[in-house]
Amino acid sequence: MPWLFAAICLGVIAVVSLYPLDSWQDNTEPLFDFLFYPLPYYTRRFDTIVNVLAYFPYGFALALIPRQRWLGLLFAIIVASATSLTVELIQQFLPSRISSNLDLLCNSLGGTLGALFALNPLSRYIGQRLHRWRHRHFHPSRVTDYALLLMTLWFLTQLDPSVPFFGVVVIPKGLPQPFISPLDNPALFLFLIEAGSAMLNLVGTLLLVSLCAKRLQSKSRLVLGFLCLATVIKLAIAGAFLREFAFFEWINPRVLLGLLAGLLLLLWWLRLPYTARAGLGVITLGGMLYLAAQWPLQPDRSPSFSHLRWSHGHLTNLSLLAEVASHVWPWLALTLCLIGFIRQSLFASRYEG
DSSP: HHHHHHOOOOOOOHHHHHHHSSSSSOOOOOOGGGGGSOOSSOOHHHHHHHHHHHHHHHHHHHHHHSSSSSHHHHHHHHHHHHHHHHHHHHHTTTTTOOHHHHHHHHHHHHHHHHHHHHHHHHHHHHHHHHHHHHHHOOOOSSHHHHHHHHHHHHGGGGTTSSSTOOOOOOOOOSOOOOOOOOOSOOHHHHHHHHHHHHHHHHHHHHHHHHBSSSSSHHHHHHHHHHOOOOHHHHHHHHHBBBBGTTTTTTOOOOHHHHHHHHHHHHHHHTTTOOOHHHHHHHHHHHHHHHHTOOOOOOOOOOOOOOOBSHHHHHHHHHHHHHHHHHHHHHHHHHHHHHHHHHHHHHHHHHHHH
């Protein structure tokens, strides 16, 4: 599904490069003048590398869409460069963004390198091995293909080091916020939402992972492998962005209790058949979205970054991407669980008939 992967990459590029789309202003300069400016005298090596890497997967996916190799390379170079040019033109109307000819060159280079890698014989060999591995260990259906792609996208939700592991809501720092609690104990109300949403997020996510397993025996190994990989990635993000004294900010006692409760539920629910797990996935993900909607506190728009290794500017794009992914991913996962539940129920009814 290279076209779908390319569309997802395009969405990620749009979020990172343009979001939020507000405070538009008129551009008084000619639209294409920035293309002929001298290259910036001062540049950050980090920014240059990121601009190249950001378009690498995009070019990779674009090159696989046409059937002819030469056409794939040409198609990827043209579309990736046109995408970058469009983004730079739109950025001229956003006060928080700056159009740059160097960014255009780096993005085009990243798309070209991704296309060349996609058409390389080594890449094709790796792709064939992964294809055989996928059909040997995972359920042979289109729903599984979408689920595997969706599970890859889940890791985008963990890019923000200040958001707890599998966390859905975050208690803002700073002055206390007044709110109306339906319980006599407001602290208990906040605890139930924070721990409960983390529990349901963990259970719903791992139930979706279990639906991909081809054999009953491999469900537990697949879920455990995904959970271990998620933990390693979260630790790596915390180590890269958080200072030593704030290294464990991505976990707290409330979320930890919710995760432990979720793991206990999974020990029982993983033994259930496919249809039951798909239905429970719909219920848990829907419950998580409901609890998140009940959260009464407003997010802190001006947090302190003293606990971060890098400046705010370096983390803005990652935080925005994680925020958008966290809002979109549960709805996609819930829809996929619902489709799996309906398909399996129809198949079972036909078999019985």
